Amino acid sequence: MSTTLGFDTLAVHAGAEPDPATGARQVPIYQTTAYVFRDADHAAKLFNLQEVGYIYSRLTNPTVSALANRVAALEGGAGAVCCSSGHAAQLMALFPLMQPGCNVVASSRLYGGTIQQFANTIRKFGWSAKFVDTDDLLAVEHAIDENTRAVFCETIANPGGYVTDLDALARIADQAGIPLIVDNTTATPYLCRPIEHGATLVVHSATKYLTGNGTVTGGVVVDSGKFDWSKNDKFPSLSQPEPAYHGLNFHGALGAMAFTFHSIAVGLRDLGMTMNPQGAHYTLMGIETLSLRMQRHVENAMTVAQYLEQDPRVEAVTYAGLKSSPYNHRALSMLPKGAGALFTVSVKGGYDACVKLVDSLKLFSHVANLGDTRSLIIHPASTTHRQLDEAAQIKAGAAPNVVRLSIGIEDVRDIIADLDQALTAATA
Structure with missing residues (x-):
């Protein structure tokens, strides 16, 4: 659906058409684990990413895909991937970018659970975080080194409600050749669309305002589709043959959709942080209002x-x-x-x-x-x-x-x- 439509129209219609099998107007809950292939050739094409379709619900599911497409449209992104929680979305955002020894420069004004995740848990992957006051732009610049792979912040910081200068951080990240990742949970795309301010990736805890009624845990990562993953050698999972996917060069083959497809084909496949279809359905209904x-x-x-x-x-x-x-x-x-x-x-x-x-x-x-x-x-x-x-x-x-x-x-x-x-x- 065209993103030239108004926000309210996209919130109701984006990512969804009447169900082709039944004509159902609301997105059905596809409560299924697996999908029947037409034949062996169809299955092979799906597994080779030569054809888009459904294989197994750990990877993709029609209800969850409808939600991903809707949030991508609202954020003005090229694609999105849904996962099991906001914390899962943060890991999914970092996963294609990081290698052991790499770091992320993160705002010191983050949700406490995120600080914990970045300060301690990601170290188990061999990653690390440098926390800086993102109002101090010089400190952000100085914190970035040859092993930094992203800058991470929140649009409206939780808990203090502080507003981050996304445009300034985007300029710094761009100069360093790395993406800016913005947690837009507390603002939602209704109040702010970080991609318009230079963000490469936008993450959400769908648990919060997107669903809006306290019934679901879920997360979303939206890719702007604008970052050139091949302009340097910092992101080999996206710009070089990926050994975890029989040598496919995701950026070379998929262009603007490289990050999204990698997050599905490798991230969800191997990390398994999948959103359930009923949760996606609740969030779709929440986004309508x-x-x-x-x-x-x-x-x-x-x-x-x-x-x-x-x-x-x-x-x-x-x-x-x-x-x-x-x-x-x-x-x-x-x-x-x-x-x-x-x-x-x-x-x-x-x-x-x-x-x-x-x-x-x-x-x-x-x-x-x-x-x-x-x-x-x-x-x-x-x-x-x-x-x-x-x-x-x-x-x-x-x-x-x-x-x-x-x-x-x-x-x-x-x-x-x-x-x-x-x-x-x-x-x-």
């Missing part, structure tokens, strides 16, 4: 942030939509439809007051999630960022006196009333 939900999320978040900014029981609010935010100007240019619905609040009374606040809320749900239709809260220092020391927590925007809010689509008066009574209990 993405723009409507994001409009309410943003509207409510702005009202709540303005209220909290004036509250004497609160020390600070990090919402980039506020004029007082140092990221407001950047948000206005990069996120003209709004600065999202995720931000942090520093509560007077420190760690103990934050714990009391969380325990006193009635409408808010205390969960390790964001992007739900419901308003959610968490105290990162005691949960998502607990594995970090205090200095690292502060650097990540998750100091002990900070709570993270994910503002839902309820009546904003009820959201504020709940925060008001909980702040009273927490700071009494």
